Amino acid sequence: MEKIILASNSPRRKEILGKFNIHLRIEKSSVDEKVNEGDIPEQVAMALAFQKTLDVAERCDDGGIVIGADTIVVKDHHILGKPANYDEAFNTLKKLSGTYHHVITGVAIIKANTYKKVVFYEKTKVKIKDLSDDDICNYINTNEVWDKAGSYGIQGIGSALVESIEGDYFNVVGLPIARLSSILRKDFNIKLI
Template sequence: MVKIVLASSSPRRKELLLKYNIDPIIVKANIKEKTYEEEKPEQVVMALAFEKANDVAKRFNNGEIVLGADTVVACEGKILGKPEDEYDGIRMIEFLNNREHEVITGICLIKAGTNIKIIDYEKTIVKFRNLSDKKIKKYIETGEYIDKAGAYGIQGFGSLLIEYIHGCYFNVVGLPVSKLDFLLEKHFNMSLL
């Protein structure tokens, strides 16, 4: 069985892989996440996913599949990554309040020791409810916004902020497992099943 190496320290991505009986080797990529103001969010997440996977793949050479992923939230031409602090988290939630936005995750799969590199992305539309200042403040007080693109986590209290989603729920969590399964099947003759 080919080993999967997750080029991420994201507990959410690891949990998702474990749900599908994949126990990944966890290796945090040693890259500086840049902001790409002029680029489209799809290009940004694919570039960052590639940088993460490529950095980690250099440490392996036995055909392991290295998975890099990066998620951003995009709304009205602005790209939202992870909030820097509580105030940044409030600012992001206020900006997304009562708006539709896109959650975009880039995926890169690299077969270690080869030149095989697959890069793709998944996009999900999310609409926030019309939230009161009190609701926003209470959400931020949960601390759930920390280390989350767009300052919310759909799998927890953040679900209470959402009116609807169109697309892959797991993409909003941080790893579009259906897209991942499709890419593994198509390019590596593997499946999450």
């Protein structure tokens, strides 16, 4: 069985892939995530995923399939990153309150020591409930907002903030596993199930 290397230190991505009967290894990428104002969100997500995956693939002398991903939150064509402080988290959640936004995950798959690669993105529409300032403060105080694009995590306490989603739930968590599974089977002859 070909080994899978996850080019991510994300516990959420590790948990999703860890459910399957595969030989999984984690190799953190050292790529700095830089986003420029005005960049097209889908291209940003795919470019960051590819950079992370390539960084790890170039270190895999023993081969394997390297998978990397990058998840971004987009509201009104603006990318909402991970909050650096309390005020950023509050302002981000205030912007999302009572409205729709998109979660875009770029995914790159590279067969190490070859030129074979596939890069794609998945997009999910999410609506956040109307949140009072108290709701926002209480959620920030759970400490779940840190290291999360858009300042919330749908798989945790943040699930109580989400009114609805249109699309892949696991994409919002950080890895669109249904589409990834199809591409691994079709292009790399790897079956997750």
